[in-house]
Amino acid sequence: MATHTQDLPPKGGYSPINFKRIPARSYFSGLHIFIGYGIATAIGSYAYYHTHKVIKKEEIEMRSGEFALLPLLFAERDRAFLKQVRANREEEEKLMANVEGWETGTYYGEPIYKTVPKNKLIDPIIQEFYAHGPSKALTRQAFFSSWV
Amino acid sequence: MITKDITLPSYEELTVQEVNISTPYLRAGAFHLGKMCENQNNEYMLCRKEENDPRKCINEGKEVTACALNFFRQIKNSCLEEFNQYANCLDKSSKDFEYRHCRNTQAVFDKCVLDNFGIERPDFGYFCRPKVHQTTRPKPEETPIEFPGATEPIPPPPPPGSKAAYGTRFHFIQ
Numbered sequence: 001m002a003t004h005t006q007d008l009p010p011k012g013g014y015s016p017i018n019f020k021r022i023p024a025r026s027y028f029s030g031l032h033i034f035i036g037y038g039i040a041t042a043i044g045s046y047a048y049y050h051t052h053k054v055i056k057k058e059e060i061e062m063r064s065g066e067f068a069l070l071p072l073l074f075a076e077r078d079r080a081f082l083k084q085v086r087a088n089r090e091e092e093e094k095l096m097a098n099v100e101g102w103e104t105g106t107y108y109g110e111p112i113y114k115t116v117p118k119n120k121l122i123d124p125i126i127q128e129f130y131a132h133g134p135s136k137a138l139t140r141q142a143f144f145s146s147w148v
Numbered sequence: 149m150i151t152k153d154i155t156l157p158s159y160e161e162l163t164v165q166e167v168n169i170s171t172p173y174l175r176a177g178a179f180h181l182g183k184m185c186e187n188q189n190n191e192y193m194l195c196r197k198e199e200n201d202p203r204k205c206i207n208e209g210k211e212v213t214a215c216a217l218n219f220f221r222q223i224k225n226s227c228l229e230e231f232n233q234y235a236n237c238l239d240k241s242s243k244d245f246e247y248r249h250c251r252n253t254q255a256v257f258d259k260c261v262l263d264n265f266g267i268e269r270p271d272f273g274y275f276c277r278p279k280v281h282q283t284t285r286p287k288p289e290e291t292p293i294e295f296p297g298a299t300e301p302i303p304p305p306p307p308p309g310s311k312a313a314y315g316t317r318f319h320f321i322q
Contacts, residue, residue, distance in 0.1 A: 068182025
């Protein structure tokens with residue numbers, strides 16, 4: 001017959017439970033961390049300040065180059081614009097020649113603007129500017145910023 | 149909307165030889181071009197701003213284009229190789245022709261322009277600064293717009309400190 005032995009602690013008892021807190025080894029004190037943070041921020045700010053100045057300078061230089069060219073581009077564009085406006089008017093005259101009562105630039109004699117002087121040139125809306133051309137020209141110009 | 153009352157210049161008046169060169173070359177010559185044609189450029193931009201009408205500044209615009217054309221012709225005669233080198237660098241160094249990548253070729257080009265034309269490259273922000281331009285063109289007169297049948301303007305308020313004509317609504321203040 002098998003003898004029953006009771007499950008008991010080992011002889012001499014269990015080893016003591018290790019409940020003592022072992023804190024991580026601290027390399028820096030709080031004060032040192034704050035001082036380090038301050039130094040790092042100061043160095044970073046100094047570098048940022050100088051880089052920022054250089055970047056701003058380069059941006060200004062790019063803009064300056066653009067401004068130097070603007071009169072040339074505007075002059076060319078103004079001439080092209082006036083040519084196209086004239087071509088549009090001639091095209092409209094030719095197109096509506098057989099329509100009775102039609103006056104060029106108005107809707108059967110009714111102008112768009114009543115209070116402005118007769119000779120004042122107001123920029124037409126873009127759909128009207130490209131009215132006599134292919135629709136591709138309009139989409140290319142009107143949505144240029146979308147596809148470029 | 150362009151009626152027959154609006155006077156437009158003829159095609160002959162508007163046709164001049166344009167500057168047919170591409171962006172990198174324009175950008176490469178921008179600073180010296182702006183310095184050389186400064187008077188014409190300022191005149192044109194002032195006209196454009198004052199008149200607010202492209203028809204009235206055609207002659208000024210033609211002068212701008214003629215000056216630019218003349219400048220690029222001179223560059224072509226004297227500094228073509230340096231100019232091409234600089235423009236090529238601008239074209240291939242970045243997507244938006246940044247000047248900062250091409251300081252070496254720029255120095256070569258600047259020196260050539262200085263030797264041949266005596267034009268020094270303006271400092272980096274020269275064209276961003278506002279300028280005072282002396283012109284002989286008279287300033288356009290502003291004519292106020294008249295609105296027939298408009299209501300009379302509201303009379304100006306009485307000067308401060310004067311007594312109210314009908315007293316105040318609250319008798320205890322008086």
